[in-house]
Amino acid sequence: MAFPRPKPTTVETLAKERTNAPFNVRKLSIAMHGSERALVLKEKFMAEIARHPAFKLADIHDLSKDELRERTMEKFASMVYFVTTESLETFQLRMQLIGIADPSFWTRFGVAYGLFLGALRSGATPNQLSYWIDKGVLGLNGVIGCFAMTELAHGSNVAGLETTATFDPSSDEFVIHTPHLGATKWWIGGAASTATHAAVFAQLIVGGKKWGVKTFVTQLRDTKTFTLMPGVTIGDIGKKMGRDGIDNGYIQFTYVRVPRAHMLMKHTQVSREGEVTEPPLAQLTYGALLGGRTSMVADSSNSAKKALTVAVRYAAVRRQFSSGKNQLETQILDYPIHQRRLMPLVAQSIAIGFTALKLQTMYEDMTQALDTLEPGDPNLNETLDKLKETHATSAGLKAFCTWAALDTIDKCRQSCGGHGYSAYSNFPLMYADFAVQCTWEGDNTILSLQAGRALIGAWGAAVKGKRLAPGVAYLGIPNILTAKSDSSLSLADIQKAWSCVAANVVKKATEEYLVHLKAGKTKDEAMERCSQSRFIAAKLHTVGYIFAMFSAAVEEMPNNPETDVLKTVCRLYGLWQIEELQGYFLKYGYFSPAQMDKVQDSVDTLCAEVRTVAIPLVDAFALSDHIVNSPLGRFDGSVYESYFAQVQASNPTPKEHPYFNRLIKPLLERENTTYEDAEGAMGLDDELTEMAEERKAAAEHKEGHVRRED
Amino acid sequence: MAFPRPKPTTVETLAKERTNAPFNVRKLSIAMHGSERALVLKEKFMAEIARHPAFKLADIHDLSKDELRERTMEKFASMVYFVTTESLETFQLRMQLIGIADPSFWTRFGVAYGLFLGALRSGATPNQLSYWIDKGVLGLNGVIGCFAMTELAHGSNVAGLETTATFDPSSDEFVIHTPHLGATKWWIGGAASTATHAAVFAQLIVGGKKWGVKTFVTQLRDTKTFTLMPGVTIGDIGKKMGRDGIDNGYIQFTYVRVPRAHMLMKHTQVSREGEVTEPPLAQLTYGALLGGRTSMVADSSNSAKKALTVAVRYAAVRRQFSSGKNQLETQILDYPIHQRRLMPLVAQSIAIGFTALKLQTMYEDMTQALDTLEPGDPNLNETLDKLKETHATSAGLKAFCTWAALDTIDKCRQSCGGHGYSAYSNFPLMYADFAVQCTWEGDNTILSLQAGRALIGAWGAAVKGKRLAPGVAYLGIPNILTAKSDSSLSLADIQKAWSCVAANVVKKATEEYLVHLKAGKTKDEAMERCSQSRFIAAKLHTVGYIFAMFSAAVEEMPNNPETDVLKTVCRLYGLWQIEELQGYFLKYGYFSPAQMDKVQDSVDTLCAEVRTVAIPLVDAFALSDHIVNSPLGRFDGSVYESYFAQVQASNPTPKEHPYFNRLIKPLLERENTTYEDAEGAMGLDDELTEMAEERKAAAEHKEGHVRRED
Structure with missing residues (x-):
């Protein structure tokens, strides 16, 4: 200009x-960040993403939900390097920064690492953990996880979840099932279009008895073709208030079978014979949520x-x-x-x-x-x-x-x-x-x-x-x-x-x-x-x-x-x-x-x-x-x-007006129509015309009056 | 299902x-609506719009800004009939209902009728009012108005607005001008793509003297072709928090000439000779804002x-x-x-x-x-x-x-x-x-x-x-x-x-x-x-x-x-x-x-x-x-x-996954790479592997220990 x-x-x-x-800004900044190292790292992270095309921020207000989601996925690849090489502490600082730069990506990424991996960390036995690491949960080369806890009719009350996981001793499998609409898994970040596996929270049923909610790693999609696994129904739950870069979805299971070994058994175990061993301290299982x-x-x-x-x-x-x-x-x-x-x-x-x-x-x-x-x-x-x-x-x-x-x-x-x-x-x-x-x-x-x-x-x-x-x-x-x-x-x-x-x-x-x-x-x-x-x-x-x-x-x-x-x-x-x-x-x-x-x-x-x-x-x-x-x-x-x-x-400015000919021109060029007033009352046009006339009359009267006084 | x-x-x-x-719902409803008539009218309005395609609401969450704006314009035509035939009181009740059904349209419509027409009602002389009614402000057949008050650098302080309207006695015109970026008219609802005229608030300058902010009806676009008038620059101000159905725009005037008669002169008058007559009671001019x-x-x-x-x-x-x-x-x-x-x-x-x-x-x-x-x-x-x-x-x-x-x-x-x-x-x-x-x-x-x-x-x-x-x-x-x-x-x-x-x-x-x-x-x-x-x-x-x-x-x-x-x-x-x-x-x-x-x-x-x-x-x-x-x-x-x-x-569900091949497949099928840890610290993969091994060792040790005790 x-x-x-x-x-x-x-x-x-x-x-x-x-x-x-009256103070040194950098010294104050270090104090507020807890250490100089934390501040320096943050500055490094900010510099990195400022230059990375996937982290472009200036245009996000005008992207559609679908464009935002695709961009979220672009960021994944750029982060895998860091998650596998950085110390947990450094990586947490990085994620803290991502959290305010790009909350959608932070969430989608957090679903894979904080929630899905977190569920494994806190709920898997050592052998199970090794198994899933070998499958690729860390590098995402083989498993992209999501966390299927919330249901359409149950959020706060985890104990009340209604998805069932029934042990079938004949095949040594659990049958995961959604018994009715309200038990549909809902809000599941990553389910709509980017996850291959889910940590599914379901009521464990063994020998006709309910044993409470446990976690079952369930495959959602074929990792080669990305087609849904048999019995898995998934839909997109669409627009949200914010964080549209996450592909939240719903999941319904129709008698989906998973191997017994896919129930996370650090706390509760189900044996080949269908014996259930419960943990001595149930509250220890909730520690992971506090992170x-x-x-x-x-x-x-x-x-x-x-x-x-x-x-x-x-x-x-x-x-x-x-x-x-x-x-x-x-x-x-x-x-x-x-x-x-x-x-x-x-x-x-x-x-x-x-x-x-x-x-x-x-x-x-x-x-x-x-x-x-x-x-x-x-x-x-x-x-x-x-x-x-x-x-x-x-x-x-x-x-x-x-x-x-x-x-x-x-x-x-x-x-x-x-x-x-x-x-x-x-x-x-x-x-x-x-x-x-x-x-x-x-x-x-x-x-x-x-x-x-x-x-x-x-x-x-x-x-x-x-x-x-x-x-x-x-x-x-x-x-x-x-x-x-x-x-x-x-x-x-x-x-x-x-x-x-x-x-x-x-x-x-x-x-x-x-x-x-x-x-x-x-x-x-x-x-x-x-x-x-x-x-x-x-x-x-x-x-x-x-x-x-x-x-x-x-x-x-x-x-x-x-x-x-x-x-x-x-x-x-x-x-x-x-x-x-x-x-x-x-x-x-x-x-x-x-x-x-x-x-x-x-x-x-x-x-x-x-x-x-x-x-x-x-x-x-x-x-x-x-x-x-x-x-x-x-x-x-x-x-x-x-x-x-x-x-x-x-x-x-668009080259052509998108709707002038269709909508505005007919309005502007319309002939004056005299509508009948359905109510028989005075319409706004009459009111305004009358008002204008009254004012004119009053003004003329006054003018006349003033003149007469002269 | x-x-x-x-x-x-x-x-x-x-x-x-x-x-x-313990009470009659309808009687209570009448009491809360002020009268039975108000409630019955509301029910009539609700029934009308529920059946009108332009007032479809179920899909609005997934429409883009451009689609929302086009739909706003579709509603205009359906409302002109009512505005010209209904009593003001009935019409106000109708608008109250529209206000909660569709705030974007309510605003765009209110800009034309509440603000632009309101400015005319409160500021125009009787002759001026008749003139603009004849031009088509009521039926929108000839004039679609907007209200150009706010500037980029001035909102609350109306008296501080910086757009100027300088009287040129040689041509009996005012010259409307935007002196610098901060004086750009901003937020002007309808300016971006649907208004033909604006009520422009500008500092009146006559004979080198400032007389305060007055209103000047200024044509923005040709009503036949919708091209911008000479000296008028308009841009779209784009995405907002909400009300995306309104086409808010910015306007810059570069020495735009309007006839002297287009200044609204009910309160302050400027004569052919450049004499300025000020109103005895300035506060009366603000009454219209209270509506x-x-x-x-x-x-x-x-x-x-x-x-x-x-x-x-x-x-x-x-x-x-x-x-x-x-x-x-x-x-x-x-x-x-x-x-x-x-x-x-x-x-x-x-x-x-x-x-x-x-x-x-x-x-x-x-x-x-x-x-x-x-x-x-x-x-x-x-x-x-x-x-x-x-x-x-x-x-x-x-x-x-x-x-x-x-x-x-x-x-x-x-x-x-x-x-x-x-x-x-x-x-x-x-x-x-x-x-x-x-x-x-x-x-x-x-x-x-x-x-x-x-x-x-x-x-x-x-x-x-x-x-x-x-x-x-x-x-x-x-x-x-x-x-x-x-x-x-x-x-x-x-x-x-x-x-x-x-x-x-x-x-x-x-x-x-x-x-x-x-x-x-x-x-x-x-x-x-x-x-x-x-x-x-x-x-x-x-x-x-x-x-x-x-x-x-x-x-x-x-x-x-x-x-x-x-x-x-x-x-x-x-x-x-x-x-x-x-x-x-x-x-x-x-x-x-x-x-x-x-x-x-x-x-x-x-x-x-x-x-x-x-x-x-x-x-x-x-x-x-x-x-x-x-x-x-x-x-x-x-x-x-x-x-x-x-x-x-x-x-x-889309027929094809929008980005599986481009983004997800390469991630899933990636070869395991061993990254060097730049910091020399232990990466998350090492930490987890170590954790799994430690737990295994501990479990074996305990098992052995227990066996020995047997």
Whole structure:
């Protein structure tokens, strides 16, 4: 464009924001990534995919579902090299990055490696694992796996799945069968057109008896011709809200036979003779599900940071309204209300990021303990405690972090005004892709209630003076229920506030539960009856936990300018969430109404403070323009030029109007028809004509009147 | 499908929910629609479009943007008959229904009739109006209009628009010009490929002086050939989050000449000699914008009701988890937490519906007053008061009602679990289409602040004992600031609670404003500084206002079973919102902590109570299966059969796999390659192989060990 640009340009405005940052952006970035190695690796991954044609992102908003799916498959080949050669830790960091660059591919890939391979890792015997590795599950040269758990009528309730796997001793096989429509396997990522095998969850039936849900590796398609195996019916389940690059499908089995050896038998075994041996500890089989949740906490932070990178940069360069005539308009980030819209969300994304680092460590410890566990192990109880804590903690975190991230994406979109609604802002896709995180791997509400149930248990333990897991140790602090603020609003004061209020709501949930128990309800019924209070307990506990993880991480850091800014951010997070949930802090008297006004003032002040470093702060999120994929969030600030260029590139003018002759011309050239009004009422045309005439008459009358007065 | 169905079927379950409703569904429906006539008309509109091929909805999830746009244009012709023959009132009801059936078409149609024609109605002189009617704006036979206000760099700040319209006295023309990229008209619905004329908002420049933003009807395309007029550059702005059926475009004007008579001159006139006459009351020119906001309150209620119809019916038929072995699983609507997720939202959608009916009346009164207003009118002050109240009230309502509806749609989606993520559930499109309502016609946050500014003004008036508009009369109730609950939680108690707390937060915002004023800030600066408190004031006032409208409507109704259920719903709405915003009620002491616990208990109880009539209640929303367009929300309850049928119909199996040979086969048949590990670390393949070997060794060792012990 040869247009002149108004001064200062958006590029100049953004550059100015980067001068005089009171901290070193790279050092801060390393702190937020957990290590320099993690940051350097991320930069390497970003550079690699930015140059790989399959990872082109600029055009994805205009691709059809079918085109997106084909592109997903193009990415597979490029990743096999890494999965087979990189250490698990490195590969996980790579996948974390892919998760925010391309959630569809991340999922399809995760189905093959996280879920299908994960099912083998946690459920196969050593011989079975070797067998499937030899078949090619790692290199995909022979087996491309998918994970067939969910059914049309059963999602959350895995134990209620209705697909059957009946042992036939005459042939030493299982017969996999879909008994009715509701038992159709549904949502199965990769089933529609790319998987050869599935890990099928089905009710084991041996000798006419049901033994619960087990996993059966079942071949879906011939690996040479890709035709469906006999008895396997597969359909495409089509368009979704987002992640259209995954080929989700449905599967119906009609008496499909699989060898007995294809049931994963690490935990439960079925012998040649049809004897069933059950595992001593059924809960150990669920450990593998927790990996997904853990990675979703990190993904929540990263996705929120991606959205915030766009919203904060755009708010810094967008100017709207000037305070005086002909003055330069104000950067919208300088409006207190806009700081209120974005700065707390920045703080939250950072808080969740630090929590994810801690949770990852907790998860790895637990996995290691589980992997090496044998029956009769002396560490069994300790390992079970670890599993229990990781289970409860990750349930609450998965729920509230994914909700927070989804909310952040939409608030960022709204903060960008109309342009946030353009596909090219990337918010619409971010939202649509992320939305499913609140549902899969456990519906958020249900997971919150699980976390709440564990908290009720923990309160019982606290009352009895039992040893408490670190995450709920605050329940045992003496007099925590009646603690009061010292008015300092320091990190310690904030921490105490969360401990006090979380303890109170956990206590309230427990009391309600006990009232229902005493009234004769079963445990399950009593739990249902107190579910609202249980939900509240989980919410306050989880937010307090995130604050605790963030504040612990900050306290461990050396005294330097980077730590200083993180301390400010941490206070903002803690106080803003207190403000959001102020009812509980007032109800339990930790803060007085006057102190709560001070909390509001402090949040105002902290928002203004964080705003001054907002651009270097989001720069430290270290997300490349390629990953962010939004002209509004360009690192160099050239938002309007980039946006205009992308809109033009994505929407070339067609040579011929696609429907002018068929639809518009007949409308424009239509003869005026006088329609009869079916209702006998005055039509809009009559009304408008009458209005025009009345006004003319009035104007003439007045004119006449004025003249007469002259 | 020949599958057997489990008993009771979903159809039987839903039918059972309709037996023994304690009220007459049709009578309740009439009450919620405002009149029997409104309901009957709606049913007629629904029947008409259900049979019209252009309004087919079952396939829209799989149409491309280009196909959606073409279909939008197909609908135009079918509507012209109605717009020219129906009364405005009937036509508005028709559009309200179209608004939830097909938001894209509603918008494109609204651009032509609501915005373009609206600009003419409010801005044209009588002669100008006649001229454009003769040209064909009503029947679209000659003029298809669009509304060119927003620019790339200016949305909210209309006064800051940068397109110029410079008067050239030599030719008696205006020269419309886009001075730089940021001034490009952007988002213009209909510009990309369907409009012939635009109402262009531009800075009027006469004699080198700027006179502010006025409207200029500018021809974009030749009506015979549809080629662009000289100097007009138009591009397509492409994919959006939703409403892809609208052809939004950008427009750049390069010294485009329009006759002087094409400036709309009802308010400001430019004479042949270049004399500019300005209107005595500039604020009167903004009245027309309020129509959009008013209709958005009704649309918020209707959109929320559509989403809730799906979520509530699905929750009634979906069963998950049984309380005992082999027992029938529980309907998820019977879980207290699921009632908590949906019943308050049902109450809110009804509350907003009644508010919309009241607001519509207020808006019509005001429009009538404005239409007949002449300078020097004795009713001028009263009319200005009405305009002011409608402006402030509609600003707050637009913001909080659209937010509430968007939130409802997403919560409904989440409440349906995984299936809510399927495009065919219709939630994804509902969300994507609705999302823009929070942004256009005034960003919600900015509108909230406008409402808050008006409240600060009203508090000032209350303190001075001045007459208050009905909507803020509560600010003048003696001792309202220190009112206390009588513990009854009756409608009157709830009303007093809202008045008390809203008055307190309005007072707080005012006090903050005054502190900043006294500290020497300008009025605008002081307003910015107190924006968080202003926002809170607007929020509490608006929710209280919605409650007041709902409760007033219910109090006016005759004593009968329909009114009884609405009273229950009204209490649920009021108490649930108190619980949501409990901090303020505790802070200002209207409720004690113990009373607040009682509020929570009451909300639990009311949720359970409304649940018993949930199905007949959503039936009374009177939305046809065609409009709802979601198999999960089928009236007859055949959710899984309908869902499966739609998935199959929308996704036929392709004859040939689209990319098996190109992408999958090479992957499957690849030779095993041993990659060198670049990092020298252990790759995942090594790790897994090692793990398998270790386990084997451990198992053998143990076996040996056990044998030795034998």
